[in-house]
Amino acid sequence: MKTAIILFNLGGPDSLDAVKPFLFNLFNDKAIIGAPNPIRWLLAKYISAKRAPIARGIYQHLGGKSPLLEQTQDQAAALQKLLGNDFKVLIAMRYWHPFADQALQEAKAWGAERVILLPLYPQFSTTTTGSSLKQWHQLAANSFGETRTVCCYPVEPGLIRAMAAKIRVEWDQAVGQGRPRLLFSAHGLPQSIIDKGDPYQRQVEQTTAAVVAELGIADLDWAICYQSRVGPAKWIGPSTEDELHRAAADKVAVIVAPVAFVSEHSETLVELDIEYRHLAEKLGIPAYFRAAAVSSHPDFIKGLADLVGDPGAARGKACGSQCLCKGEA
Template identity: 55%
Template structure:
């Protein structure tokens, strides 16, 4: 069956001039700033303006733009090669090009027999997968797209995905151990943070991040390392999930343990791995006296990770299903009602 796979991700500025509008789009999203429209407009512009200099400098460290689109294109190409000629991948970014409405025009021209929506967020959150799928539904309604649709809303506990992450973490652990024999080591599973209020409202993201991290550590039980979940990238004054990655690194320094930082909620490198973790937090670790600081590789187009995605796609056969084969809404932890929605 001729199948279009739509890969969703955050997006990122493709040139310095796009940094401000990208950030405005991000903070204008009602799933991110949960306030009336006129307040979101004011806040999005205020936040983008107040931190524009720092944002510009950080993107300059990556050549003036985000690498996320190119990395997602590489993932799409690798996934197509794994699945064969009956499948074609399309990319829809949430806050910068290609937007969903642009992707739908391209998808319609290819005329698929069915569409599989595959958010590149392993753990579901209303702020990521939920926002992308809502945006997609709105764009589909505008475009009048009518085609059989299957949605994978989360895959945080998929065995092949977990195994692919465990292999990357094991590689980083071995690197850290090689740098300093007999090192006491702590794995920090660093996920993008959220305000606590969003979790208290029923968002399953924190529970799914913790479940993924625990599943990875089960496969690494023979390494003898410690593990901790932490959260990065706080962006608003609200109380966010704790501990922060900064706090976890500082505590590691006080404890005299080396750290392996795992970007557990990210499947592609972008500003939060390449700048926040690799530069800012590395400097923090040195200042805090952390003996060894290693960041495990993001999946990107790692062959094991791509095979895991291909497995999810092959198992997602029925319209309206999520998590690769179980009816959406039937899981006790299923976070989002898909039935009847494109």
């Protein structure tokens, strides 16, 4: 059976001119700002205009564009090679090209008989996977004979092994400067979204616990923290900044590891590598290390292939009440 795999990801601007419209698309998403139209549209116009200059400065550090598409293309190619010719791996970005409608048309043109929706977000959130799945179902209703969905895979073994391997590289360097503290940094969310039943925070905790177990380091000093806060509302915590202050007070080196990002982009290459590194130096933290995202690590790609074979395999108790794919796989 000809099966199209739709890889969902956030997307990112492909030029400095694309930064503002990318931000507008982001903030005009009802999953991000729940206000009804035209209020949401007006808010998205205002916020994107206000944030665009700051965001352009961030992307200037990255050569004038986001590297996310190229990294997602590498992941898609690696997965395609593993799955073979009966599958076609396509990319559907949420807020910038290539959009979901392009992936839909490519799947139809190829003659796909079945579609498997595979988010590159291991932990489910209404703001990421939920938003992408809703959009896809609106666009592709009854377009294929069968649609199956991977809603979340916070403890998928390949993902966990790949994360642990990336951390081990930094650990082996860091232990020469005293016993470091491992900080698992995830993108934050407003507390109000979690209070509505979004399972993201709980699943981040599940991923982290699984990675700690895989590392098997005795008496490991570790903590979960959250980055990228925007606006005055209360967000889940502790923040990555707060954990860096605590590490400085305790005079311990840190290894910062992305736990919800599977690719490198502005939140890792700028926020973690530049901004938080600068803060760590300013605070006098003995040493600062950053584990790489799993990207196209063979264990991670094999894990994705396993999920394609059994989309429900990694869910179980990890699946929260907000997950949209219950009963579909």
